Amino acid sequence: MSEPANEIIYHNYPQSPVAEKVRVIFGIKGLTWRDVEIPRLPPKPLLTTLTGGYRRTPVMQIGADIYCDSQCIIRELERRYPAPTLMPGDDAGLLWCLSRWTDGALFELSVKIVLGAAGDDLPEDFAQDRGRLYLGADWAAGLKKANATLPHLMAQLRAPLAWLDTQLADGRQFLIGDKAAAIDAQMYHIVWFVRGRCQAGPAFLAEFKNLERWEQSIAALGHGSSTSMTPEDAIERARSMQPIDSTGVAEGDPQGLTPGMSVAVTPDVDGGEQAVSGTLRSANAESISIERVSEDAGTVCVHFPRSGYRVEI
Numbered sequence: 001m002s003e004p005a006n007e008i009i010y011h012n013y014p015q016s017p018v019a020e021k022v023r024v025i026f027g028i029k030g031l032t033w034r035d036v037e038i039p040r041l042p043p044k045p046l047l048t049t050l051t052g053g054y055r056r057t058p059v060m061q062i063g064a065d066i067y068c069d070s071q072c073i074i075r076e077l078e079r080r081y082p083a084p085t086l087m088p089g090d091d092a093g094l095l096w097c098l099s100r101w102t103d104g105a106l107f108e109l110s111v112k113i114v115l116g117a118a119g120d121d122l123p124e125d126f127a128q129d130r131g132r133l134y135l136g137a138d139w140a141a142g143l144k145k146a147n148a149t150l151p152h153l154m155a156q157l158r159a160p161l162a163w164l165d166t167q168l169a170d171g172r173q174f175l176i177g178d179k180a181a182a183i184d185a186q187m188y189h190i191v192w193f194v195r196g197r198c199q200a201g202p203a204f205l206a207e208f209k210n211l212e213r214w215e216q217s218i219a220a221l222g223h224g225s226s227t228s229m230t231p232e233d234a235i236e237r238a239r240s241m242q243p244i245d246s247t248g249v250a251e252g253d254p255q256g257l258t259p260g261m262s263v264a265v266t267p268d269v270d271g272g273e274q275a276v277s278g279t280l281r282s283a284n285a286e287s288i289s290i291e292r293v294s295e296d297a298g299t300v301c302v303h304f305p306r307s308g309y310r311v312e313i
């Protein structure tokens with residue numbers, strides 16, 4: 001059992017595919033974590049008091065450090081728990097590049113498929129929230145379009161799945177060999193989502209026999225081991241601790257960031273989301289960390305990836 005100071009507190013809900021991605025990472029690394037279940041729909045006051053407004057799922061907390069976005073979470077887990085590595089082999093750089101596609105365009109495609117296939121069966125509040133988050137201000141038209149163009153969208157997903165199925169045909173257990181890697185989880189969450197949440201998913205995936213075997217290998221990794229925690233206890237944990245000490249901006253920052261600046265950070269997409277404001281502590285090519293004071297949680301440091309996020313000065 002890890003000390004409370006280092007305990008991984010994971011804010012998520014069971015149905016979230018992006019949360020499942022990180023749960024698989026916990027499985028690969030055999031980690032122990034605390035499970036805080038958050039609402040599927042805003043408002044999420046017990047989460048945003050920690051994040052400063054970021055409302056997406058999942059969020060990881062360790063003490064008074066709050067890690068937003070699966071990209072940031074995976075990087076931090078690899079830093080704190082290097083073995084077994086999530087990047088076996090010599091291609092970590094390429095794999096990080098590839099993950100920008102799985103987590104960006106490919107995830108958005110899978111969301112359109114799931115929302116489009118559900119059509120009028122989506123509960124109104126869910127359609128409105130996820131429509132605005134993923135399909136822009138004119139989300140109602142976007143939903144109709146996704147529904148009308150479903151066969152086209154499935155064709156866009158079928159091609160990469162066919163490539164992966166062919167790659168797995170040599171009998172390898174995981175995508176890049178016999179060791180599970182971050183890219184397995186980053187691809188798997190798409191397949192898990194489409195299989196589990198789209199009525200036509202299982203029939204659509206049935207042609208990919210190697211992929212199915214791979215899905216079983218991933219599922220067999222499990223999710224590490226978790227015990228539940230209340231959101232109130234998670235907030236109390238943040239309040240009782242100080243964020244890790246890291247300050248400084250790596251040389252050559254394209255935006256001229258310097259520690260102490262007031263900044264606002266938001267996902268770099270049109271999702272209608274609230275920016276998180278705070279004082280810059282550190283930044284480099286991969287991440288940005290800002291300090292903020294929360295009435296309930298005290299001083300926290302909120303970490304975001306740099307790639308895929310907009311920093312306003």
Ligand SMILES: N[C@@H](CCC(=O)N[C@@H](CS)C(=O)NCC(=O)O)C(=O)O
Pocket residue numbers: 016017018019040041042055056057058068069070071103133
């Ligand atoms: N780029 C983000 C995407 C996160 C994301 O869009 N997650 C979905 C859940 S699968 C979400 O936040 N949905 C709205 C919500 O949970 O409120 C990441 O990798 O963490």
